Amino acid sequence: MSRYYTRVCNFYYGAKSKLLVKKKKALPLHNNPKISFDKIEIITRNSKKLISLNEVNKLHVNLKTKVKKDLRLITKKKRNIKNLNFQNIPQIMGILNITPDSFSDGGKFFNYASAKKQLNFLLNSGSNLVDIGAESTKPGSKAIKSKIEWNRLKNILKLIDKKNFISLDTRKSEIMEKGIKLGVKLINDVSGLNFDKNSIKILKKYNIPFVLQHSLGNPDVMQKNPKYKNVLLDIYDFFEEKLNNLRQNGIYHNNIILDPGIGFGKNLKHNMTIIKNISIYHSLGLPILLGISRKRFIKDLSENNDSSLRIGGTISSSIFAMLQGVQMLRVHDVNEVNQAIKVFKALINK
Numbered sequence: 001m002s003r004y005y006t007r008v009c010n011f012y013y014g015a016k017s018k019l020l021v022k023k024k025k026a027l028p029l030h031n032n033p034k035i036s037f038d039k040i041e042i043i044t045r046n047s048k049k050l051i052s053l054n055e056v057n058k059l060h061v062n063l064k065t066k067v068k069k070d071l072r073l074i075t076k077k078k079r080n081i082k083n084l085n086f087q088n089i090p091q092i093m094g095i096l097n098i099t100p101d102s103f104s105d106g107g108k109f110f111n112y113a114s115a116k117k118q119l120n121f122l123l124n125s126g127s128n129l130v131d132i133g134a135e136s137t138k139p140g141s142k143a144i145k146s147k148i149e150w151n152r153l154k155n156i157l158k159l160i161d162k163k164n165f166i167s168l169d170t171r172k173s174e175i176m177e178k179g180i181k182l183g184v185k186l187i188n189d190v191s192g193l194n195f196d197k198n199s200i201k202i203l204k205k206y207n208i209p210f211v212l213q214h215s216l217g218n219p220d221v222m223q224k225n226p227k228y229k230n231v232l233l234d235i236y237d238f239f240e241e242k243l244n245n246l247r248q249n250g251i252y253h254n255n256i257i258l259d260p261g262i263g264f265g266k267n268l269k270h271n272m273t274i275i276k277n278i279s280i281y282h283s284l285g286l287p288i289l290l291g292i293s294r295k296r297f298i299k300d301l302s303e304n305n306d307s308s309l310r311i312g313g314t315i316s317s318s319i320f321a322m323l324q325g326v327q328m329l330r331v332h333d334v335n336e337v338n339q340a341i342k343v344f345k346a347l348i349n350k
Helices: 015-022 054-059 060-074 112-124 146-157 173-181 199-206 232-249 268-278 277-286 294-307 311-322 334-348
Strands: 006-012 027-029 032-043 046-052 092-099 127-132 166-167 186-189 211-213 256-259 289-291 328-331
Touching: 006 015, 006 027, 015 032, 027 060, 032 054, 032 060, 032 268, 046 054, 054 060, 060 277, 092 112, 092 268, 092 277, 092 334, 112 127, 112 146, 127 146, 127 186, 146 166, 146 173, 173 186, 173 199, 186 199, 186 277, 211 232, 232 256, 232 268, 232 277, 256 289, 268 277, 268 294, 268 311, 294 311, 311 328, 311 334, 328 334
Parallel strands: 092 127, 092 328, 127 166, 166 186, 186 211, 211 256, 289 328
Antiparallel strands: 006 032, 027 032, 032 046
């Protein structure tokens, strides 16, 4: 029997969305009238079928039941995580890498003074939270020892106060626990909790929100000819299996954010397929995070128009993601992305 997946599509945003929702011609995404949709794509591993909402009742009984269940999850209001308001999308996660070798900004914020200055800049530029990491996970990088990672992190994490929402980008349970004790409010493990088997125990112990990211292997090997049967659906199945495993291990809360992991074991075709069809993951019922800032796919697409910071490509893909209902964007250039989003929202709401 075929496995069916529901992807909402044909989105409306801003004033037009509110009008269509009011007229009941579109359904609000996550009970947010500012973004809505009026079509769905029913996908199997062998087929795709685009239908309008009024055709759902014409589906055969089992499929209709499945699609309606998905639609309930897709239209259900997302509960806020701490001070993250998922009715106001996108929420912006600023990036602070305290490393000598991250792919884009390695070495720029490696000492305490520059890291502190950048943290304040990101917060003042409108970051809803800042993701701090001290281990590079760029393609080809190798894991560093926990002691080295912690020595890079500990001083900047001591700056955390109650009003600042700090996320910790780490794959190691030991670092997670130390960070949580200093006030970290969210864990972002790019390995999808696969690097350190003790990580789930720490997340359960402290009942802390976290990002569940997909990655095809560790950074040192993940870009060596990555292969999928169907990248979009393989990642969906990964999320579903991981969420079931988390429930079995006693993590019952829904303070989980899903990240399909652009560039983590994906080539250009994989990345483009994910970004263009990102709305399929709404049917998992959890917020979606997308990390597209300065990534290689921008260079591949822009060719001779590539630039060092890739701000143009970051902004265009950020707005595209926002129009697909992505709730959170992980970016380096917080001020520029916020500027673009504010202008776009003002124009589309006129």
